[in-house]
């Protein structure tokens with residue numbers, strides 16, 4: 001049996017994982033993990049491709065609200081079942097584990113239905129779009145004793161794992177501030193429609209609709225907040241403030257039968273109970289030079305800068321000399337799907353937990369609720 005490459009759990013994760021490991025090592029009804037993918041859009045197809053390439057898995061079901069596309073995808077992935085609702089997946093006894101790749105609005109009901117039906121759940125990001133909902137999901141995870149993982153795929157990258165280990169080893173000293181951003185230049189707003197592989201056009205305007213869980217805070221913000229909070233060890237939030245702007249989206253959909261009522265550029269500032277703070281910026285489109293996914297971590301002994309696509313930089317001091325090092329990162333990363341299967345089969349503690357998702361949700365909700373909209 002091929003094993004995925006595990007991101008190495010940190011000391012605190014190992015400790016937290018002990019009890020979960022005892023609970024989640026699973027006796028499978030089949031010698032493979034029998035997986036269903038719910039929501040066969042861009043991400044769902046990506047998840048299905050990952051499971052298809054993993055000999056430890058069998059794709060038994062796909063689910064999409066488009067019946068024609070679900071039927072086509074069933075054939076493409078050699079599944080037994082094509083469903084159109086997540087309730088049917090939850091009720092299907094042939095399914096051990098699911099990927100929830102639906103619009104954010106449906107993350108809670110689909111995840112909770114599947115957890116309550118005894119299935120392991122890999123839920124795409126954002127975990128959900130309100131604190132009450134995130135807490136309900138966290139309770140469902142505890143109640144079920146099943147594996148629950150949030151699909152923050154960047155966490156599984158080799159650079160992120162390297163930097164986490166570097167920070168955990170004390171190289172930055174006390175981490176007191178972090179700055180993070182995912183900003184896109186003009187021309188990258190989420191278009192209202194896309195095409196499935198069978199040519200069928202479908203609406204993916206949910207990214208742009210508040211009632212569907214859209215908005216740049218939830219979409220891009222959840223990723224980058226998750227990363228810096230991971231570096232800071234998810235401290236307790238004390239205070240959140242921010243501004244959410246809607247400047248360009250309505251013009252993109254003008255004259256079309258689509259709504260754009262979410263933020264397309266949002267900034268926030270967070271204070272933590274341990275005295276640390278962070279600054280975040282996320283943008284679907286603004287007048288900036290290039291797309292940037294940035295994490296800058298400031299410590300008392302050193303600093304680190306991850307600017308996606310550029311070499312990582314580590315800043316420190318030896319005596320009177322200040323140095324910048326570009327570390328060689330030669331370990332491979334992994335994917336959330338391979339890690340999810342490891343968690344199920346081997347009891348590996350999930351790298352992105354529901355409790356961490358609650359903290360990310362609190363911050364994004366806090367920014368939106370701080371009342372500043374432009």
Ligand SMILES: NC(=O)c1ccc[n+]([C@@H]2O[C@H](COP(=O)([O-])OP(=O)(O)OC[C@H]3O[C@@H](n4cnc5c(N)ncnc54)[C@H](O)[C@@H]3O)[C@@H](O)[C@H]2O)c1
Nearest residue numbers: 039040041042043044064065101102104124125126153204
């Ligand atoms: N990890 C990442 O980097 C990353 C990147 C993109 C999207 N995502 C996340 O993945 C999820 C899906 O995003 P996407 O880009 O694939 O969206 P998408 O709109 O392309 O696909 C969603 C699919 O779900 C189907 N669907 C919608 N509502 C449904 C319902 N109630 N029941 C059954 N099927 C339904 C749609 O027909 C569509 O095929 C979202 O949570 C998104 O935030 C994550």
